[in-house]
Amino acid sequence: MQSEEARLKYLFQRYFNKTASQDERKELADLISDDHNKNRFMQLMSETWEHYQNDGDWITASASDAMLKHILAKEETSEVPVKRIAWPRLAAAAAVLIIIAGAAWFIINNNKKETPAAIQELAQDAAPGSYKAQLTLADGSHITLDSAALGQLAKQGNTTVINKAGELLYKPEGGDQSIIYNTITTNRGETYSFSLADGSKVWLNSASTVRFPVAFTGADRRIEITGEVFVKVAKDKTHPFIVSASGMEVKALGTEFNVNAYGDEGGVSATLVEGSVSVGRRPAYAKASAGEAEGREEKAKEEDQSVILKPGEQVSVTQSSQLSQPVQVQIEEVIGWKDGFFHFESAELPAILRQFARWYDIEVVYEGPVTKRKFFTIVQRSSTLKNVLALLQDNNINYKIEGKKLIVSQ
Incomplete structure (x- = not known):
C-alpha cells in the first residue's frame, strides 16, 4: 500500500500538472490540513520552485506558510474575502506570485523590495468597477439598473x-x-x-451584453451574448439551454459554464464548471436571413462540429471558425471575475492588462517592447488601479497614469 508521504507527493504532482480530479484535489486538501503533512507540503513547494527557477530563487518558510494558509482558508472564518486557489504550474519565465487583498499584498520572491515610494506618491488613480448595468426594453426604452427603484420596473x-x-x-x-x-x-x-424567466442566473463581466426573451416559449431556451458571461442553468431536460456567441453555440440542460467572447481575445471560449455541455460552431445559416438560409443550410450542417465538455475543460472557436479540442484549465482562473478576483496563472502581460482595461475603463498604451515574462497573480477586483499595478512596478515594469491612459514601459 502506498505510504501517506508517497500519496502526498503523488497528489501534489497531479495538482501541479493540472491533472488532479476533483476527488484528488479534495484528498490533497484533507492531507495538508494535518500539521505533519503541512511541513512536507511546504518542502515540496520549495523543491518545485528551486527546480524551475534558473536564478535559484526559492520560497521561504514564512512565505510558504502564508501560501498554505491562503489555500486552506475558509471563507466563513476570514475577515477579508479569500479565494481558494490551486497551486499553479511554475515556469522558468514566471516572475512573481502576488496575492493582493485590499491594500495588503505578499510577494513570494527572495530578492524583492517593499512597494516603491513612487506608487504611494502617484496622484492619479482609477477606481474599480461597480455593480451596474442598463436594461433595454422591447420598445427601446432604457432603465439604469444601479439606481432603479425596487419592485416592478416594467411589464413586457x-x-x-x-x-x-x-x-x-x-x-x-x-x-x-x-x-x-x-x-x-x-x-x-x-x-x-x-435571473431569467426559467430561473437560470446570468452574470455579466464588463463590456458585455445578453439578449434574451422575457419568457421561454419554444422548444429551447436561447440567449445571445457578447463579452463574457457566466451561466448557472436551471434544470429542464425537455428544453435545452443554448448560448450563442459569435461563431459558437453552447448547449446545456442544467449546468454551470463560462463563455468569453471579447473581440480582442482572438476567439470565443467556453469553459465547463459543472454538469455537461455540447459546444459547437454556430451554423452559418443561423446568422443568415431566411432567403439566404435555405440554400446554405445543408452545407452548414456538413461543416458543423461539436464536442462534449467535462467539468474543468475548455474549448474555443478561433476567428477563422476552427473548433479546438477540449483542454484542461484551472476553473478558478477562468471564473475568478465572477467571484470578485483577477486570477492569472502563467499569464502574459497583455492578457492581464486587457482585463484591467475593461474593469477600470482605461486605455493601455505600450512604449517600447512588451515583456514576454509570465505572471502568477491573484488580485481583488475591489482594489484600485494603483494597488493592482504594484505587480508591474515590482518587476521592473514602469507605468504612469495620464487621465484615462495607462502608459506601460520597460
Whole structure:
C-alpha cells in the first residue's frame, strides 16, 4: 500500500500538472490540513520552485506558510474575502506570485523590495468597477439598473420585470406569451447579475451584453451574448439551454459554464464548471436571413462540429471558425471575475492588462517592447488601479497614469 508521504507527493504532482480530479484535489486538501503533512507540503513547494527557477530563487518558510494558509482558508472564518486557489504550474519565465487583498499584498520572491515610494506618491488613480448595468426594453426604452427603484420596473407582454433587493427578476404570468426580447448591457467598469424567466442566473463581466426573451416559449431556451458571461442553468431536460456567441453555440440542460467572447481575445471560449455541455460552431445559416438560409443550410450542417465538455475543460472557436479540442484549465482562473478576483496563472502581460482595461475603463498604451515574462497573480477586483499595478512596478515594469491612459514601459 502506498505510504501517506508517497500519496502526498503523488497528489501534489497531479495538482501541479493540472491533472488532479476533483476527488484528488479534495484528498490533497484533507492531507495538508494535518500539521505533519503541512511541513512536507511546504518542502515540496520549495523543491518545485528551486527546480524551475534558473536564478535559484526559492520560497521561504514564512512565505510558504502564508501560501498554505491562503489555500486552506475558509471563507466563513476570514475577515477579508479569500479565494481558494490551486497551486499553479511554475515556469522558468514566471516572475512573481502576488496575492493582493485590499491594500495588503505578499510577494513570494527572495530578492524583492517593499512597494516603491513612487506608487504611494502617484496622484492619479482609477477606481474599480461597480455593480451596474442598463436594461433595454422591447420598445427601446432604457432603465439604469444601479439606481432603479425596487419592485416592478416594467411589464413586457405577460411577464413582469422586478427589481428585488438589487437583482433583476423576470416573472412570467399565465396566458399566451408572445416572443419579446430584452437586452442587458454592462459598460467598461461595470458588472451585473440577473435571473431569467426559467430561473437560470446570468452574470455579466464588463463590456458585455445578453439578449434574451422575457419568457421561454419554444422548444429551447436561447440567449445571445457578447463579452463574457457566466451561466448557472436551471434544470429542464425537455428544453435545452443554448448560448450563442459569435461563431459558437453552447448547449446545456442544467449546468454551470463560462463563455468569453471579447473581440480582442482572438476567439470565443467556453469553459465547463459543472454538469455537461455540447459546444459547437454556430451554423452559418443561423446568422443568415431566411432567403439566404435555405440554400446554405445543408452545407452548414456538413461543416458543423461539436464536442462534449467535462467539468474543468475548455474549448474555443478561433476567428477563422476552427473548433479546438477540449483542454484542461484551472476553473478558478477562468471564473475568478465572477467571484470578485483577477486570477492569472502563467499569464502574459497583455492578457492581464486587457482585463484591467475593461474593469477600470482605461486605455493601455505600450512604449517600447512588451515583456514576454509570465505572471502568477491573484488580485481583488475591489482594489484600485494603483494597488493592482504594484505587480508591474515590482518587476521592473514602469507605468504612469495620464487621465484615462495607462502608459506601460520597460
